[in-house]
Amino acid sequence: MDVGVTDRATAAEPAFDAWVEARVAALLRFAYLVTGSQEAAEDAVQSALVSACEKWSWVGRRSDPDAYVRRMVVNAHISAWRRTGRRESPVGEVRESGSADPALEVVQHDAVWRMCAALAPQQRAAVVLRYYEDLEYREIAEILGVAEATVRSHVHRALAALRRQLARPEHEAEEE
Numbered sequence: 001m002d003v004g005v006t007d008r009a010t011a012a013e014p015a016f017d018a019w020v021e022a023r024v025a026a027l028l029r030f031a032y033l034v035t036g037s038q039e040a041a042e043d044a045v046q047s048a049l050v051s052a053c054e055k056w057s058w059v060g061r062r063s064d065p066d067a068y069v070r071r072m073v074v075n076a077h078i079s080a081w082r083r084t085g086r087r088e089s090p091v092g093e094v095r096e097s098g099s100a101d102p103a104l105e106v107v108q109h110d111a112v113w114r115m116c117a118a119l120a121p122q123q124r125a126a127v128v129l130r131y132y133e134d135l136e137y138r139e140i141a142e143i144l145g146v147a148e149a150t151v152r153s154h155v156h157r158a159l160a161a162l163r164r165q166l167a168r169p170e171h172e173a174e175e176e
């Protein structure tokens with residue numbers, strides 16, 4: 001992934017370049033967990049880093065620039081989602097396997113991601129931050145720019161939706 005840097009040279013650019021080099025892999029992992037797609041993750045990180053670069057002199061002085069840029073990634077994804085609406089419908093990957101019985105772990109992993117992809121972006125972001133990034137509700141509220149109660153509500157509703165999906169018989173889930 002290439003990150004475009006503005007033509008004007010500033011003293012903040014070397015610090016930004018070093019920060020990006022150290023954090024880009026973690027940001028891409030985070031973005032993938034939030035978006036559910038490698039392409040969407042790269043787009044969200046690219047947008048966030050372009051914006052962060054433009055105002056790095058301010059962002060770099062924050063107490064936790066990582067959290068601030070993670071929030072920018074979430075915002076970039078939500079903005080892209082709003083632009084496209086719900087025109088895209090994620091489907092499970094079609095995998096051709098030489099064996100008739102794929103590993104249970106792979107099946108469960110794919111099922112979890114299909115269910116997470118069906119969540120609303122704010123709910124998915126809250127669940128990812130809570131259970132994959134292991135952040136506290138207060139930290140998630142800061143990243144998402146909402147109240148802590150809202151984060152709890154997003155997580156609660158997302159888990160309820162996931163439980164409903166898990167409780168449905170398999171033939172009903174496949175028909176949708």
